[in-house]
Amino acid sequence: MIKAWGDPRGKGWLLWPYGDLDRMTAALNIYDICRSWQATTIESQGEWIEKNPLAWDEIISPLMARRLEDGKSESWL
Numbered sequence: 162m163i164k165a166w167g168d169p170r171g172k173g174w175l176l177w178p179y180g181d182l183d184r185m186t187a188a189l190n191i192y193d194i195c196r197s198w199q200a201t202t203i204e205s206q207g208e209w210i211e212k213n214p215l216a217w218d219e220i221i222s223p224l225m226a227r228r229l230e231d232g233k234s235e236s237w238l
Contacts (some may be wrong), residue, residue: 165189193222 162174166182170174174182194216201209210217 162186191220195224 162179162182163169166185174185194213198209198216198221199212
């Protein structure tokens with residue numbers, strides 16, 4: 162946690178409101194998943210999906226579906 166959020170006693174996370182650290186960690190994990198997908202080539206997407214089925218089902222696929230429903234073809238991230 163120190164690596165991600167800094168010294169807990171300095172300007173870090175020790176005095177954050179209860180639950181903020183968990184929410185921020187979850188947001189960072191989702192960001193990392195999206196960046197990983199974005200860096201995946203079209204040829205490697207099937208392999209990425211096999212290695213990350215939960216990330217595909219819960220994050221990437223719904224984001225892509227929502228973008229298509231909105232009728233927007235540009236980048237969804």
